[in-house]
Amino acid sequence: MTETTTATPTPTPQHRAPRPLRALALAETRLFLRDPMTLLIAVVLPTVVLAALGAVPALREPSEMFGGLRFTDYFAPSLLAINIAVLGLQNLPTGLATYREKGILRRLSASPMHPAAVLVVQLLINVVTVVIGTALMLVVAVYVLDVPAPRHPVAFALTFLLGTSAVFALGLVIAAVTPRARLATGIGAVAFMLTQFFAGVYLPKFLLPEALVRIGEFVPPGVGAFQAAWMGDGPAPVHLVVMAVIAVAATTVAARFFRWE
Amino acid sequence: MPVIEVDHLHKRYRDQVAVHDVSFSVEEGEIFGVLGRNGAGKTTTVECIEGLRSPDGGSISVLGLDPGRDRAALRRVLGIQLQASELPEKLRVGEALELYASFYPSPLDPGELLERWGLAAKRDTAFGNLSGGQKQRLSIALALVGNPQVAILDELTTGLDPQARRDAWESIEQIRRGGVTVVLVTHFMEEAERLCDRIAVIDAGRVIAIDTPAGLVAGLSDGQRLRFRPSVPFEDAVLTQLPEVASVQRNGPQVEVRGGGDLLTAVTSTLARHQVVAIDLRLEQPTLDDAFVALTGRSTEN
Structure with missing residues (x-):
């Protein structure tokens, strides 16, 4: 060992480099911001849809059909599912599967940086974006469209945490088991549509059969719990527990099957 | 003391043997060629040296380190150019080098590397917009940005046009003059003959000859x-x-x-x-x- 240290060539003029993890986070954030479509759909779209609906006078009147709520109030929790699922089921798994397919993870593993770091960084970037998109919609809903603020803020935060975790964990499973990026995109799109359907984004829930609505309460991110925390009497513990179980189970499966190359 | 020692390396994938029995040693400061046709086991051999794959038999030592056990220490002193690895489409050339420079304890100056590899004008170009030759040169620059003691370059001139290939050869000689030991995996005879001090000829997972290019020719x-x-x-x-x-x-x-x-x-x-x-x-x-x-x-x- 000592011999190898003495064999070190005298260093050529050295370059002051930033910290590795910070540099990686910075680079990945830049790349994320260079994809305007994702930003548009994930951050802005749900808010725009809600604002557009709020511009229709008839939808600002309370109705028995919506349990005495206005349509905007009734529909807002469903819209939260859009940005959570776009980022968790499409952006995250497609990004990771692409990195694996193109050998970007492998290239990292040939450097002192472990490829797991890029996975964590992408996970964080997507989570932060979900938080920003959700916050934007809450602010616009409450301050612009006069939707009441969540009645159970702590329960709402918990519901958001668990629902988002469950969706992202499923996204990691997709990233783990799909050998090709295209397949990850395809499976992610199907999963995305299922979550949106059960969240009542495509058809508002009053148009869905009761059985589907009940099932939908257990489909991540669990819009039933969001609704109950926002407008109702608080989320049913069983819904939250199911989200937590899905999050833990799916993360375990993803960790078990994830391949770096 | 040799910089790299490979002793009876054996590696199989499921029931297929990729490397039967490979032994060689690389001396400090030389350009050592690993020559063989596609599928001969060259890449598997160097991937075991790089610690990207674990051997099923035999032993490897790189700068006194065990690629399996001392992975982290090895990564800091080894520059690796992989045969097929890309970068994110929208990552720019300068950003890529800065990023990889940040991973190493005493990196080279990314700006100088860009100059040396003819990429200075492409600093702000996204990886996805580079030509094949430019991608290849960036990949070589990334392998060297950590100021490695040993550089392992796998099929480095594949995809380069003849002029770019000659430029790359020039640069490899320059790397060696800088004191870096180079392992060059290739199936181009001209490249091996021009650059390598010694060559291990690998065929069907075995070393069938190790000599200087002139020695191999004289052996006929x-x-x-x-x-x-x-x-x-x-x-x-x-x-x-x-x-x-x-x-x-x-x-x-x-x-x-x-x-x-x-x-x-x-x-x-x-x-x-x-x-x-x-x-x-x-x-x-x-x-x-x-x-x-x-x-x-x-x-x-x-």
Whole structure:
């Protein structure tokens, strides 16, 4: 060992480099911001849809059909599912599967940086974006469209945490088991549509059969719990527990099957 | 002490053996070639050296480190260019080098590397918009940005046009002058002949020869061909008794002598002693390709 240290060539003029993890986070954030479509759909779209609906006078009147709520109030929790699922089921798994397919993870593993770091960084970037998109919609809903603020803020935060975790964990499973990026995109799109359907984004829930609505309460991110925390009497513990179980189970499966190359 | 020592390396994927038995050592400061046709086990061998794959048998030491156990320490002193690895489409050339520089304790200056590899004008170009040759040069620059003691370059000139390939060779020699030991995986004979101090020829997962390019060529017993017209007739036996000569053939007035070693001196001096002048004397030197074909029975072009 000592011999190898003495064999070190005298260093050529050295370059002051930033910290590795910070540099990686910075680079990945830049790349994320260079994809305007994702930003548009994930951050802005749900808010725009809600604002557009709020511009229709008839939808600002309370109705028995919506349990005495206005349509905007009734529909807002469903819209939260859009940005959570776009980022968790499409952006995250497609990004990771692409990195694996193109050998970007492998290239990292040939450097002192472990490829797991890029996975964590992408996970964080997507989570932060979900938080920003959700916050934007809450602010616009409450301050612009006069939707009441969540009645159970702590329960709402918990519901958001668990629902988002469950969706992202499923996204990691997709990233783990799909050998090709295209397949990850395809499976992610199907999963995305299922979550949106059960969240009542495509058809508002009053148009869905009761059985589907009940099932939908257990489909991540669990819009039933969001609704109950926002407008109702608080989320049913069983819904939250199911989200937590899905999050833990799916993360375990993803960790078990994830391949770096 | 050798920089890299590979001892009876064995590696299989499921029931397919990729590397049967490979042993060689690489000395400090040399350019060591790993030559073989596609599928011979070259890449698997260097991936075991790099610690990207774990061997099923044998042992490897790189700068005194075990690639499996001392992975982290090895990563800091080893520059690796992978055969097929890309970067994110929208990552720019300068950003990529800055990023990878940040991973190493004492990196080279990314700006200088960009200059050296002819990428300075492409600093702000996204990876997805680079040509094949530019991607390849960036990949080499990334392998060197950590200021490695050993650089392992796998098929580095694949995808480069002839001019870019020559430029790359120039740069590899420059890297070596900087004190870096280089392991070059290639199936290009010209590249191996031009750059390598020593070459390990790998065929079907085994090392079948290790020597300098000249040594490999000289090892051919009948690789050289000497053609001439004798000024006066002479007996074949005058030449066939020479140890350097393998065969003598006559085509009309032309004589063709095949052999190895210092064939030219041996033949001309013997002819001179018999008062024969060799007119229109031509020597055809065998190439590394001839040596490779003789060693493996086929050329690299399958």
